Every structure is written in C-alpha cells, then in structure tokens.
Amino acid sequence: MKLELGKIMIKDVQFGEETKVEKGTLYVNKEKIKEMVLEDKRLIKADVELARPGESVRIAPVKDVIEPRVKVEGNGQVFPGIINKVKTVGEGRTHALVGSNVVTCGKIVGFQEGLIDMSGPTAKYTPFSKTNNVCVVIEGREDLETHEYEEAGRLAGLKVAAYIGEAGKKVEPDEIVTYETKPLLEQVAEYPDLPKVGYVHMLQSQGLLHDTYYYGVDAKVMVPTFMYPTEMMDGAIVSGNCVAPCDKVTTFHHFNNPVIEDLYERHGKDINFIGVVLTNENVWLMDKERSSDMTAKLCRHLGLDGVIITEEGYGNPDTDLMMNCQKVAQEDIDVVLITDEFPGRDGKSQSVADTVPEADALVSCGNGNVIEYFPPMDKVIGTLDYIETMIGGYEGSLKEDGSIEAEIQIIIASTIANGYNTLAAKGY
Amino acid sequence: MSKIKVVHYINNFFANIGGEEKADVPPEIREGKIGPGLALESSLGEEYEIVATAICGDSYFGENIEEAKETLMGMIEKYDPDLFVAGPAFNAGRYGTACGTMAKEVEEKLNIPVITGMYSENPGVDLFKQDIHIIETSISAAGMRKAMKKIADLGDKMVKEEEILSPQEEGYFERGIRVNYFNDVRGSKRAVDMLIKKMKKEEYNTEYPMPVFDRVDPMPAIKDLSKIKVALVTSGGVVPQGNPDKIESSSATKYGIYDISNLESMKKDDFMTIHGGYDRAFVTENPNLVVPLDVMREYEEEGVIGELADYFVTTTGTGTSVGNAKGFGEEFSKKLVEDGVGAVLLTST
Numbered sequence: 001m002k003l004e005l006g007k008i009m010i011k012d013v014q015f016g017e018e019t020k021v022e023k024g025t026l027y028v029n030k031e032k033i034k035e036m037v038l039e040d041k042r043l044i045k046a047d048v049e050l051a052r053p054g055e056s057v058r059i060a061p062v063k064d065v066i067e068p069r070v071k072v073e074g075n076g077q078v079f080p081g082i083i084n085k086v087k088t089v090g091e092g093r094t095h096a097l098v099g100s101n102v103v104t105c106g107k108i109v110g111f112q113e114g115l116i117d118m119s120g121p122t123a124k125y126t127p128f129s130k131t132n133n134v135c136v137v138i139e140g141r142e143d144l145e146t147h148e149y150e151e152a153g154r155l156a157g158l159k160v161a162a163y164i165g166e167a168g169k170k171v172e173p174d175e176i177v178t179y180e181t182k183p184l185l186e187q188v189a190e191y192p193d194l195p196k197v198g199y200v201h202m203l204q205s206q207g208l209l210h211d212t213y214y215y216g217v218d219a220k221v222m223v224p225t226f227m228y229p230t231e232m233m234d235g236a237i238v239s240g241n242c243v244a245p246c247d248k249v250t251t252f253h254h255f256n257n258p259v260i261e262d263l264y265e266r267h268g269k270d271i272n273f274i275g276v277v278l279t280n281e282n283v284w285l286m287d288k289e290r291s292s293d294m295t296a297k298l299c300r301h302l303g304l305d306g307v308i309i310t311e312e313g314y315g316n317p318d319t320d321l322m323m324n325c326q327k328v329a330q331e332d333i334d335v336v337l338i339t340d341e342f343p344g345r346d347g348k349s350q351s352v353a354d355t356v357p358e359a360d361a362l363v364s365c366g367n368g369n370v371i372e373y374f375p376p377m378d379k380v381i382g383t384l385d386y387i388e389t390m391i392g393g394y395e396g397s398l399k400e401d402g403s404i405e406a407e408i409q410i411i412i413a414s415t416i417a418n419g420y421n422t423l424a425a426k427g428y
Numbered sequence: 429m430s431k432i433k434v435v436h437y438i439n440n441f442f443a444n445i446g447g448e449e450k451a452d453v454p455p456e457i458r459e460g461k462i463g464p465g466l467a468l469e470s471s472l473g474e475e476y477e478i479v480a481t482a483i484c485g486d487s488y489f490g491e492n493i494e495e496a497k498e499t500l501m502g503m504i505e506k507y508d509p510d511l512f513v514a515g516p517a518f519n520a521g522r523y524g525t526a527c528g529t530m531a532k533e534v535e536e537k538l539n540i541p542v543i544t545g546m547y548s549e550n551p552g553v554d555l556f557k558q559d560i561h562i563i564e565t566s567i568s569a570a571g572m573r574k575a576m577k578k579i580a581d582l583g584d585k586m587v588k589e590e591e592i593l594s595p596q597e598e599g600y601f602e603r604g605i606r607v608n609y610f611n612d613v614r615g616s617k618r619a620v621d622m623l624i625k626k627m628k629k630e631e632y633n634t635e636y637p638m639p640v641f642d643r644v645d646p647m648p649a650i651k652d653l654s655k656i657k658v659a660l661v662t663s664g665g666v667v668p669q670g671n672p673d674k675i676e677s678s679s680a681t682k683y684g685i686y687d688i689s690n691l692e693s694m695k696k697d698d699f700m701t702i703h704g705g706y707d708r709a710f711v712t713e714n715p716n717l718v719v720p721l722d723v724m725r726e727y728e729e730e731g732v733i734g735e736l737a738d739y740f741v742t743t744t745g746t747g748t749s750v751g752n753a754k755g756f757g758e759e760f761s762k763k764l765v766e767d768g769v770g771a772v773l774l775t776s777t
Contacts, residue, residue, distance in 0.1 A: 197623065208709075262617045271620075334623060334626045337619075341606050344679070347606040349750040350641060352636075359638050360638070367606045394677075419615025427602045427606065
C-alpha cells in the first residue's frame with residue numbers, strides 16, 4: 001500500500017465567504033460551518049472562532065482536534081465507516097492542511113476534556129498552540145444524554161474537518177511525502193537483511209466515554225488485528241474518547257502518528273517496518289488476557305524481531321501495556337515501551353500502576369502531575385466553568401482574574417504517551 | 429551585613445571527643461565550628477558562618493533515636509539557622525543514619541535547606557536519599573575536602589534558591605524524584621533509536637527503571653463474618669451532594685468520612701460521584717453501584733455480617749499517587765481499628 005501525502009502548509013486562518021486555501025491562508029465560511037453542525041438536531045447552538053499561534057487565547061474544554069484532510073486519488077474518503085462509506089483507505093493520494101486544525105469545544109461532556117493556551121508559559125506543552133485553529137463551539141440540547149452529546153460533538157468535528165479538507169483538494173501541495181508498505185511476504189523480501197519491526201498500537205477502549213473507532217468499529221468489540229500504517233493517515237482510526245486530556249490521542253495524532261513516521265524514517269536503512277498491530281485496552285481481565293495473547297501471537301506470526309508499544313491513558317491501561325510487553329518479549333521479540341508518568345505532585349511515587357521485569361526499555365513522555373501557573377488570557381473560547389473539576393484541576397484552581405493553577409495533565413496532549421512531544425521526565 | 433547562618437552536625441569522632449569508646453556521648457551543641465566545619469566554612473565562603481556545631485555519639489543516637497532527635501532539634505532551633513549540614517558520614521553506617529535522620533527532621537521542622545554526604549554503600553543512602561540531598565563521597569575521610577566543596581556548592585544553591593541540576597551534575601544520589609524537562613528529540617524517535625540499539629545488543633538506557641511496589645499480602649480469610657463489623661471504603665469518588673470536603677476528581681490529596689448510620693441505601697439526591705476516571709452516568713443515578721449500602725443493609729438484616737460501620741470512607745483513585753493513597757490508608761485504618769471494624773469492603777472503579 002502506497003500513499004502520497006501532499007502537505008499544504010497553512011500559515012494563517014481567516015473568515016471568508018468561501019472556504020478555500022490561498023497562498024498559505026485558510027479561509028473558512030463561518031455560517032456554512034454553523035449550518036453544518038446544526039444539521040444534527042441534538043446540537044442547539046454552534047459558533048466558530050479562530051485561534052492563532054501567539055494570541056492571548058485559551059480554549060476549553062477541548063474535545064477533539066482534527067487536521068483537515070481530503071482524498072485526492074485512491075479508494076474511499078477520510079473517516080471511512082464514520083462519516084463516509086466504509087472502504088479500505090491508505091492508498092493513492094491525500095492532501096492535508098498542515099498547520100491548521102479543527103478544535104471542538106464547549107460545555108463539558110465528562111471530566112476528561114482539556115485546555116489549549118495559544119500563548120504564555122503553558123503553550124509549550126501542547127502541539128496545538130502552534131497551529132491555526134478553527135474552533136467549533138457546540139452546545140447540546142439540555143435533555144441530551146452524555147453519550148449522545150459526546151457522539152454529536154465527535155461527528156460535528158469530523159464533518160467540519162472533512163469539509164475544510166475539501167478546500168485542499170485542488171491546491172498544489174508544498175511538499176509530497178510518499179509512504180509505502182508492501183504486502184507481508186513482499187515487504188519481508190524487500191529488505192531481507194534488516195530486522196523486522198512492528199508497531200503495537202493500543203487503542204483506548206475502556207468504554208463509558210473512553211472509546212476509539214477503527215473503520216467505525218468500536219475498538220472494545222474488536223480483537224487485535226494487523227493494518228497498513230498508511231490506513232491511519234486517511235482517518236481509519238478516529239478518537240471518540242474523553243480520556244485524561246494530557247493523554248488524549250486526538251484524531252490529529254491518529255493522522256500524524258509519530259511512531260509510524262519515525263519508523264518509516266529508518267525503513268530500509270536500519271529496519272524493515274512491517275506494519276501495525278492494532279489492539280485495545282478493555283477493562284475486563286478476560287479481555288486484557290485475550291487481547292495481549294493475540295497481540296503476542298500476531299507479532300510472532302508476522303516474524304517480528306522488535307516492536308514499539310504505545311498506550312493511551314494511564315492507570316488501568318498500564319496493565320495492558322505491561323501484559324503486552326511481557327507476552328511479546330516472551331516470544332523472543334525486543335520491546336520498547338513509550339509511556340508518560342504519574343508519580344504524584346512531589347514526583348516521589350511510582351510513575352506507572354503496573355510493572356513487569358521485561359519492561360527494561362522505556363521512553364518517558366513526562367510527569368503529568370506537575371503543577372503549572374496559567375496566566376489570564378484576553379479571550380476564552382468555550383468556557384472556564386469546569387476547570388476545577390476537570391482532570392488536573394482542583395478546588396481553587398481557577399482564580400478570579402481568570403488565571404489557573406493546575407496539573408499539566410489538564411492540557412490537551414501534554415504528556416501524550418506516543419512520543420509526539422519532546423517533554424520527558426528524569427530522575428533527580 | 430549579617431552572615432548566612434549554618435548549623436553543622438557531627439559525631440563524637442569528628443568532634444575529637446573520641447572513637448568507639450566515646451560513641452555513647454549524649455547530644456550537646458557548641459558555638460562556632462569544629463573539625464570538618466573548617467573545611468565546610470572555607471568552602472562556603474565569606475557570606476556564611478557556622479554559628480554552632482551539634483554533636484552526638486553514634487551509639488547514643490542509634491539507641492535513643494527519638495530522644496536524641498528531640499534534644500538536638502531543641503538545641504539547633506535556638507540558632508535559627510539558614511542552612512543545616514550533617515556530616516559527611518563517608519562509610520560510617522550509624523553516623524550516616526544519624527546524619528540522615530537529623531537532616532530530614534530539620535527540614536521538616538524548620539523548613540530550611542539541609543544537606544549531607546555519604547559513601548554509596550552507607551546504609552543511610554537508601555534510607556534517606558528520597559527525602560534529602562546526599563552528596564556522594566569517597567569511602568573515607570581522606571575525601572573530606574572534595575566532599576565539602578560539593579556540599580558547600582549545592583548548599584549555597586539551595587539557600588539562594590537557584591536551580592538544582594541533575595544528580596550527575598551536582599554529585600548527589602538520585603532521589604527518585606521524577607522531574608520534567610524538554611528533550612532535544614521527541615519521544616517516538618528516542619524509542620526507535622532505543623529499539624535499534626536493543627536489537628543490535630548495544631547498550632541503551634531506559635528512561636524509567638521499573639519501580640518497586642510494596643505489595644500487601646492479603647489477610648487470612650474471615651472465619652465467621654456474622655460477628656464482624658464491616659466498613660465500606662471506596663476509591664470511586666462517591667461523596668455527599670456538593671462534595672463538602674472538595675475532594676479532587678483526580679490526583680486526590682484528601683479523603684472523606686461520611687455518616688450513613690440512618691440510611692438504608694445511597695440515594696441519588698444525597699450522594700454524587702466526583703471521580704474523573706469513569707463515566708459517571710450510572711453511578712449518578714444509583715450511587716449504590718459504588719458504595720453498596722443497600723446490599724450491605726440486607727446482609728446486616730439477614731445476619732450475614734455482624735453489623736455495618738456508621739460511616740463510609742471515600743476518595744478518588746484516578747491519578748492519585750501511591751504516596752497519597754498509602755498516607756490515607758495509614759491514617760483512616762487507625763480509626764477503623766479504634767471503632768472495632770474487623771473487615772473492610774473495598775470498592776474501586
């Protein structure tokens with residue numbers, strides 16, 4: 001499977017009568033977006049606001065972040081099985097409006113949505129302070145049940161992102177990157193002397209507002225499977241969860257999975273990147289046993305020599321991470337784990353909830369319990385009403401002047417456990 | 429300008445009182461510097477002055493820890509120090525323990541910077557490295573000057589509240605405290621590099637060595653539950669409506685104890701959940717799902733359990749550090765025991 005990813009660099013975002021890309025500026029039609037969001041009768045109010053890097057803007061509570069993309073050549077459309085027909089994607093050509101994002105926000109769904117600061121000392125923790133964001137502020141019907149509200153918000157974001165993505169269809173990309181993974185036997189034969197490496201991608205699937213979708217299938221009802229990495233670049237995986245904000249693998253991150261990108265970087269040079277083993281993080285022990293058994297079985301079946309495993313969330317999923325690590329290692333496959341740490345505000349407690357002796361190679365994505373000061377911003381997109389009950393917030397977090405004191409786990413994707421950021425923790 | 433005041437702690441040997449035969453001397457304090465204090469003061473420079481030296485025999489300290497600690501604290505406090513230095517103890521085990529104990533105590537009570545020094549195999553290192561900064565020294569006092577230089581440099585930084593660098597840079601034992609920094613390379617790339625090294629059997633360094641948990645062995649099974657008082661304890665975040673003690677929805681720093689003596693079940697008008705780690709929809713409708721008071725009352729009625737305690741204990745489990753959770757447990761289990769509770773039903777979410 002071969003995919004050309006055309007990157008159209010977006011340097012600014014403005015409102016305009018027509019949604020289009022011109023000389024690196026993305027223009028969006030506000031009314032059209034509002035109309036589109038309100039097609040879903042579960043939502044009664046919608047607004048669109050823009051947030052650019054460096055502005056004194058705070059966005060909260062953020063539900064998902066989605067990069068606008070569009071299929072230019074090849075089968076299917078983005079987000080197959082969710083807002084478009086099910087069709088295998090990952091081949092042909094896709095355009096991405098790199099440097100812009102759709103950010104869904106507004107009245108909270110659960111506790112687990114976070115914030116984005118576009119400037120100030122806490123902007124450095126999230127990649128989305130560096131992108132031009134089209135913020136879709138939603139409000140659900142008052143009688144709307146939580147899960148319905150989550151779904152309405154999720155679909156609204158995906159629809160808007162796909163709509164904006166269309167604007168890039170005919171634009172000449174600034175850069176084209178080609179990614180290719182061949183069918184298994186051919187791929188193995190292509191670099192017979194290089195070690196065969198796979199990526200075990202654990203999808204958040206604890207349920208009850210912690211869900212991820214693969215071609216529209218809820219990850220908690222699937223068994224581990226094998227996929228081409230490029231399928232993800234076309235939106236085969238969509239985030240539907242409200243997991244702790246710092247850990248949230250947004251739909252943006254599924255499009256732009258850093259492990260996949262960095263494995264491709266060494267593909268054909270130091271390693272032979274075979275593909276992605278997709279698994280889940282269910283709460284039942286039987287599910288954990290089954291999924292980790294199957295993950296190890298698949299890794300062996302594919303003849304892998306080494307794997308990188310990433311998780312989404314912390315606490316309970318640490319168990320899945322460690323079970324996967326142990327069982328894969330017992331198949332005589334080298335394992336490296338990526339995770340973030342929660343050793344408490346004093347940094348003195350254990351950083352993970354579970355351990356196995358095989359977890360001897362681990363990359364840290366930072367300590368999420370560290371407390372930071374968030375100075376007041378001139379403008380808030382969404383609302384700060386929920387700050388004190390959001391993950392990372394506490395009583396007294398929100399000050400009268402609009403400043404915030406909270407753990408950095410309140411920031412979207414600040415310690416994301418797939419290695420997207422440079423934040424790390426070390427022992428002092 | 430007045431100088432920065434230092435109190436120095438040393439043992440019988442370094443105070444020139446005597447060796448093993450004088451290890452039983454009780455606590456005393458003398459004005460000014462003694463023995464290794466000379467090297468300390470000259471390393472600290474002219475801004476500093478050792479105002480007093482506290483002394484105690486190593487065996488005396490070891491045999492009378494609580495009393496010695498209290499007496500020494502009383503003596504040290506009077507000098508109102510800005511910095512407390514103990515030792516260095518090199519490879520002397522009892523001395524190391526005394527230095528660690530006093531440094532930790534002074535930090536807790538006076539809230540001032542404290543520092544000590546030890547050889548890597550001194551048992552005091554493992555006992556205290558998490559609580560205080562311990563400079564790594566040579567095995568014997570031959571390394572005094574070098575050790576004092578490092579102690580003085582780090583102590584000076586602590587007093588002036590300057591940034592303390594990594595254990596390697598400053599020369600102290602890693603305290604196991606996880607501190608954030610921005611790496612030059614993103615995590616995923618570091619993982620790929622690490623995997624390539626691991627597959628080639630080359631040396632690599634994990635960024636987080638696996639921690640050790642103090643697993644608690646389960647108690648033997650209860651023979652006759654019908655005579656036992658049972659309490660409900662939960663990490664599921666169920667609290668009275670309005671969350672009176674403002675327990676956090678994650679990373680809890682407190683727990684609550686709430687009365688249920690007159691209740692037959694947990695009514696949704698009276699209780700709510702503030703837990704941030706699960707979808708609260710079902711528990712909001714029926715708090716008994718997490719604090720099963722309704723079922724426990726039936727068991728009480730049927731005589732399955734002796735009786736139910738008058739209250740339940742609650743906190744939020746999600747993101748709560750092991751350190752905090754352990755602290756809560758140690759505290760409220762005393763109350764449970766005092767109240768004659770013989771068994772606890774722990775519900776998590």
